[in-house]
Structures are given as structure tokens and as C-alpha cells.
Amino acid sequence: MNNLMMCVFFTVLALPVQAGSRVLATGGATTIEGSAGGGIVPWAVINGYGSDDEWSVQAFGSRVGVDDFTLHSAGVGLSFDNRWELSYARQQFKLDTIGGQLRQDIVGVKYRLAGQLLYTSLPQISLGLQYKRHLDFELPSLVGAYSRSGVDLYLAASKVWLDAIAGRNLLLNGTIRATQANQTGLLGFGNTDQQRHQLMFEGSAALLLTHNLAVGVEFRQKPNRLAFADEQHWRDVFVAWFVNANLSVTAAYVDLGDIAGLPSQQGWYLSLEGSW
Amino acid sequence: MKSLLILLSMALLLVACNQTPKPNLYQQLGEEAGITALTDHLLHQIEHDPLIVHHFRDTDIPRFRRLLIEQLCELSGGPCVYSGATMEESHTGLNLNTRDFDRLVNHLISAMQQQGIPYGAQNQLLALLAPMYPEVIGR
Numbered sequence: 071m072n073n074l075m076m077c078v079f080f081t082v083l084a085l086p087v088q089a090g091s092r093v094l095a096t097g098g099a100t101t102i103e104g105s106a107g108g109g110i111v112p113w114a115v116i117n118g119y120g121s122d123d124e125w126s127v128q129a130f131g132s133r134v135g136v137d138d139f140t141l142h143s144a145g146v147g148l149s150f151d152n153r154w155e156l157s158y159a160r161q162q163f164k165l166d167t168i169g170g171q172l173r174q175d176i177v178g179v180k181y182r183l184a185g186q187l188l189y190t191s192l193p194q195i196s197l198g199l200q201y202k203r204h205l206d207f208e209l210p211s212l213v214g215a216y217s218r219s220g221v222d223l224y225l226a227a228s229k230v231w232l233d234a235i236a237g238r239n240l241l242l243n244g245t246i247r248a249t250q251a252n253q254t255g256l257l258g259f260g261n262t263d264q265q266r267h268q269l270m271f272e273g274s275a276a277l278l279l280t281h282n283l284a285v286g287v288e289f290r291q292k293p294n295r296l297a298f299a300d301e302q303h304w305r306d307v308f309v310a311w312f313v314n315a316n317l318s319v320t321a322a323y324v325d326l327g328d329i330a331g332l333p334s335q336q337g338w339y340l341s342l343e344g345s346w
Numbered sequence: 347m348k349s350l351l352i353l354l355s356m357a358l359l360l361v362a363c364n365q366t367p368k369p370n371l372y373q374q375l376g377e378e379a380g381i382t383a384l385t386d387h388l389l390h391q392i393e394h395d396p397l398i399v400h401h402f403r404d405t406d407i408p409r410f411r412r413l414l415i416e417q418l419c420e421l422s423g424g425p426c427v428y429s430g431a432t433m434e435e436s437h438t439g440l441n442l443n444t445r446d447f448d449r450l451v452n453h454l455i456s457a458m459q460q461q462g463i464p465y466g467a468q469n470q471l472l473a474l475l476a477p478m479y480p481e482v483i484g485r
Binding site: 091092121122124152186188189190191232236237238239280 | 477
């Protein structure tokens, strides 16, 4: 996983090529699930900088280290026409205190339904789907999870207000997600009594301090279906640096609440993304 | 409560009177000279962009330059009156897409950066131009 990140980093440095026609930072960052957005919330933005009739590819690697767990996430994406976004991510969740690891694969599709992030009074609105498949389902199954795979469906609306606060541009995003996932799927999907999708709200706000530096906050509501331990909402405070259209770095302080009975999981998130 | 409100409004009034008037956008863009230089920067960028320069094949460039300066001057609160056609009229038949618009915005941003226009003023100008998107695209 670290090798992949290094590979992304050096390839990006070696290829300072035109990535697309869109304005810097309008592709957002890449979430731990591989979809463009913040760090934990998918936005309506399409990853990369491709505009009409343009395509782009992305690669990302991220690490979240909280008190008793470490999540490594890495993946690739392909965007076309500022309309379609395809993504693949592999997550590796290390149980540092308990021992062992949980892995899942996430394949994502996003389609922009309407709006242009910067230009239209209507927010940019996108519909997304994430198919998740667990690779180490024995443990989630032991704590009551029903299924090793699941589908998240989300509707996201994002808009940038130019010159909103002290001459700075403000991005607001709201996402509604239908999900069966326990801890985003890392603890499997549904429980033995209930497999129906539940609606969750997720939100982000980001202020661009300069054309390439953003600070923001995120919130992700989570279901709480496994009886063995409470699952809590996630939140973070982030800073994202868009070095150029080919490279961005995001750092965040995250609060993931209780996970698998271990209380108050907080720590640091770092993500590196390349786009061509 | 009422006296608190009076006190507060007096304080606000004092703060407001104490401040030197904030330069308006026209002044922050460098008035006529700044807007002329910005327009020339932008035209230079367009000229060197093979993906959009063909849209200007049949354009009378000196006239386009004069009208753009007028428009930016009026938009930013300067002492000008834009004498050109509406945005819908002037873009009809060009069949511009979002990529053309995106590229123009990037050229404008880069021109403003090169000219050292304050970030807040850059965003003010973009906020005035962005709503023109639906009047310009797909005509």
C-alpha cells in the first residue's frame, strides 16, 4: 500500500502534464471510498479536471491512524466529460489493538445529473453508487453482520459561492446515502434481523483561502445496527493543498467515535492524489 | 436590552465611520489602465490556446478588445457604459461548450494572477461573470 502511494507520488512528479480544462480544486479530493469529495463524504463533483469531451485518470492513497486502528486506502479512477466518474478502491483496516485486519474492495460509479459547480445557480447534483465487497468476512460475521457485500446509493448536491466570505469562495455539499453498511462496510452489511437500506445524511463545508488551499469540515451520519458495539457518526476538520492540477495533498484531524467497542477513536488522516 | 442595541448600533456606526472607504472592484482591478492590461493579457492567452482560438476566427479583434474593456469597466463599477450586444446575441452561432467556458475562466484567472490582482477582487470579478454561463453556452 505504501509502495503504491510512493509510486503515485513519483509518477505525479514525473508527469507535469495538462490534466483537463476545469478550474483548479473543482475536482475536490478523493474520499477513503475512492469517490471524489472530501475525505469521508462523496461530493457531487466529478474527480479530476476533465471538462466537456475530456477524460482524466486519478490515483490516490490515504492513511487514517486513530487510537486503536489504521485504515489504508488506495485506488484509481477514470472520469469522462465531467459527467461520469468510475472508481476502484481497496481498503485495509488494521486492528492494531485487537489484532488482525479487515479488507474490502469498493467499485464506484457517479453520474452528474445537473448543474455546474461554479457557474449555475442550481447546485451541481450527482447520483452515485458504491458496490462494496468484504474480503475478510469471518470476523464481521462473528459479530452479527449478515452479508459480505452491499451497495450504497447516494445523491449529492455541491455548490461553490464565489466571493462568499471575506472575498473567499465557499463550497457547501450535502449528501443523502442509502446504506446497509456497518462502519462503511468494514464490519460487513446489515445484521441477521435487518438488511434494509437506511438513509443517512452527510455534509461538508470548505473555504478556499487561496486558489489552491482549502480548509473545511465534514460530518457523516452512520447507522448503528450491530448489537455487539455502538457505531457513531464521523467528523473531521481538513486542509487540502492543490499543488497543481496533477497533485493534491489533504490532511485532516478525524473523530470516528467508538469502533468495535473501543471508545473515542481520533487521529490523523493524510491523503495524496494524482490526476492526469 | 434596548439600550444594549443602541450601544451596539452606535459602536457599529463608529467603526463604519472610522474606516477609510474600501476600494471598489474597479479600483482594485487598476482602473482603466489595469483593465486594459488585463484584457490584453487575456487576449494573449486566448491567442495561444489552440482549443479555443478558432472561435475568434471571424472576430474583429480591436472591436472585441474595446467592448471587453468597456464591459469589465462597467461590471466592476467603473465610469463606462457597455455599448455591445447582449451576451446571448454576441455568442449566438458560436456553439460554445462548457470546456470553452472553463478554459476562458482559467485564462482570466491566470491573467489576474499575473497582474497581481488581490485574490478577493479576482473572486468578485468571477462572481460577476459566472452567471453569464447560461447566456453564453450552446448558442
